[in-house]
Amino acid sequence: MPIREVRLDAVLRALGGAFVELVFAPSGDDVFVDSVVFAEVGDLTRPGTADVESSELWLAVGIGAAELAAWLNRVDQKGSAPRAVMSKEASDTSVRAAAQRAGIALMAVHPDARWDRLFSTIRGVLDHSVSRQDSEDVVFGSDTDLFELAQNVASLTRGMVSIEDERSHVMAYSASGDAADELRRQSILGREGPREYLRKLQEWGVFESLRRSDDVVEVPAHEDLAIRRRLVVPIRRISENIKGESGFSSDLLGTIWVQEGPLPIAGDADRVLRGAAAIAARLISRIRDAPSNEAIQVQRLLGVLGGGVDVPSLAASLSIPMSGPAMVIGVASVGGSVLSASGELVSSLRLHASAFHRESLVSAFGARIYVLFPRTQSVKSTVSWTREVVARLEKVSPSGLRAAVSSPVSTLTEVARARAEVDRVLDGTSGDVRVTTLADSRTPVLLGEIMDAIAADEQLHDPRIDALDVYDRRNGSNMRESVSVYLAHSGDVRRASEQLRIHPNTLRYRIKRVEEITDTDLSEPSTRLLMEIQLAASARAVSSPNLSDPSSTLRE
Numbered sequence: 001m002p003i004r005e006v007r008l009d010a011v012l013r014a015l016g017g018a019f020v021e022l023v024f025a026p027s028g029d030d031v032f033v034d035s036v037v038f039a040e041v042g043d044l045t046r047p048g049t050a051d052v053e054s055s056e057l058w059l060a061v062g063i064g065a066a067e068l069a070a071w072l073n074r075v076d077q078k079g080s081a082p083r084a085v086m087s088k089e090a091s092d093t094s095v096r097a098a099a100q101r102a103g104i105a106l107m108a109v110h111p112d113a114r115w116d117r118l119f120s121t122i123r124g125v126l127d128h129s130v131s132r133q134d135s136e137d138v139v140f141g142s143d144t145d146l147f148e149l150a151q152n153v154a155s156l157t158r159g160m161v162s163i164e165d166e167r168s169h170v171m172a173y174s175a176s177g178d179a180a181d182e183l184r185r186q187s188i189l190g191r192e193g194p195r196e197y198l199r200k201l202q203e204w205g206v207f208e209s210l211r212r213s214d215d216v217v218e219v220p221a222h223e224d225l226a227i228r229r230r231l232v233v234p235i236r237r238i239s240e241n242i243k244g245e246s247g248f249s250s251d252l253l254g255t256i257w258v259q260e261g262p263l264p265i266a267g268d269a270d271r272v273l274r275g276a277a278a279i280a281a282r283l284i285s286r287i288r289d290a291p292s293n294e295a296i297q298v299q300r301l302l303g304v305l306g307g308g309v310d311v312p313s314l315a316a317s318l319s320i321p322m323s324g325p326a327m328v329i330g331v332a333s334v335g336g337s338v339l340s341a342s343g344e345l346v347s348s349l350r351l352h353a354s355a356f357h358r359e360s361l362v363s364a365f366g367a368r369i370y371v372l373f374p375r376t377q378s379v380k381s382t383v384s385w386t387r388e389v390v391a392r393l394e395k396v397s398p399s400g401l402r403a404a405v406s407s408p409v410s411t412l413t414e415v416a417r418a419r420a421e422v423d424r425v426l427d428g429t430s431g432d433v434r435v436t437t438l439a440d441s442r443t444p445v446l447l448g449e450i451m452d453a454i455a456a457d458e459q460l461h462d463p464r465i466d467a468l469d470v471y472d473r474r475n476g477s478n479m480r481e482s483v484s485v486y487l488a489h490s491g492d493v494r495r496a497s498e499q500l501r502i503h504p505n506t507l508r509y510r511i512k513r514v515e516e517i518t519d520t521d522l523s524e525p526s527t528r529l530l531m532e533i534q535l536a537a538s539a540r541a542v543s544s545p546n547l548s549d550p551s552s553t554l555r556e
Helices: 008-015 065-074 093-102 115-128 146-157 182-189 195-203 206-212 269-289 293-302 311-318 343-356 379-392 412-428 442-456 463-475 479-488 493-500 504-518 525-543
Strands: 020-024 036-039 057-060 084-087 105-109 159-165 170-173 217-219 230-240 246-260 326-333 361-365 368-374 401-405 435-437
Touching (some): 008 020, 020 093, 036 343, 065 084, 065 093, 093 105, 115 343, 146 159, 146 269, 159 269, 206 230, 206 246, 246 269, 293 311, 293 368, 293 412, 311 412, 326 379, 343 361, 343 379, 368 412, 379 401, 379 435, 401 412, 412 442, 463 504, 463 525, 479 493, 493 504
Parallel strands (some): 036 057
Antiparallel strands (some): 159 170, 159 246, 217 230, 230 246, 326 368, 326 401
């Protein structure tokens, strides 16, 4: 299914006129966009960046007025350029004149606006413009999204509304008038509000009330900080009990804030906010739980959904080239904990990936996030970028992040193989090295797969290991640990006894006892190899077959 285009004026309404303003649009033309990317100075001169595969909306990040005007003057007006450009240099007369000559819509971005928040908001509008809620609430109707909801609440309460997620990041907001205070302005621009005010909210118990109660909380004005009066209500996920009755869970999804404007907030604002919170809960849950159309297409291309894949059709739908090399990156958690592939983590990764490679695609599936880079074959630069991004996003995952980078594949038809390669690496490593490749981690990956194959085939299981385990259980001994350390040190009694903190003669006695219990001769190299493999395989099966590093037990 093709991606639905969105009118540019709808994007502008979502962003708010105080932060992004339309400077020029081709006369009489309806401008539609269905994709957005960051554009940097190099994109203006690099071959192939302004063709039919380019994004329709460019965010001109770090591009000066002279460079932007010069590029607009060179643009081919036969459909090879983006349809619209957002820039913080749009007030420059040369940029405006060049945009008019090129027939490209131009929008001015507020100097203090954060590009990452702007990108995230636009991407949300494009991804979820068709998201609708099924509420029968007659106050708001049955056909709305978060931005429309914010505007409707603003009309009913006579205030200015913002809808924030659980981390106080603004997801949607109503139009702002001249009465918008500094806190609202900074929040929408993506900046943190005054610290003194945040401390006041803490002192007044606002955050605690939002955590513990579904009630609307009144926040008084603060004249010294020029902060106006507000009402705020928590948004909680709606759950069903065993009787099928709906109710609010303790899972906080976000908040709805109403700032008082020129008129006092309406007297029935509490009722309006409670109804809006219920609708917002359904909208946010649906957006988070249901992947976008693009995400599903990327998952099909990566081969994680199974079945036949029509790669040419997917490539055309995703506007990426069929030919040329490609690479895949897989991101997971450190230490085997489940990766919380939250919207924030996926969005942040998408932002960084788009800045590195404009045609990149990102999708979460299961406990992992995958990044696809078409027309990419430089392992060195991709690994370097991945290390930087993993380090930046560490705070998003409490247990930390790790990543695997695939080898380049020649065409998109081989992308599923590249994804399978990064899964092999992530399954066979534990994250001691945060970013790696199959070439760099071949030993633990292959050993892990060998261990798993042995554990899965009963005929490859050596019953003599069971005899050793039975002896240890019956006698409270540690013969298994002793022989494992002994073999890991290649039969060096001195080093092995030091690690075990026992006398060398004690270890010699234990090894002799192991030989008697298992009816083996550990002086034979083949016997030592088999014993080491069997001990490692059984230990891996007991602990964690996918995440332990067998190289720590079995050495070449």
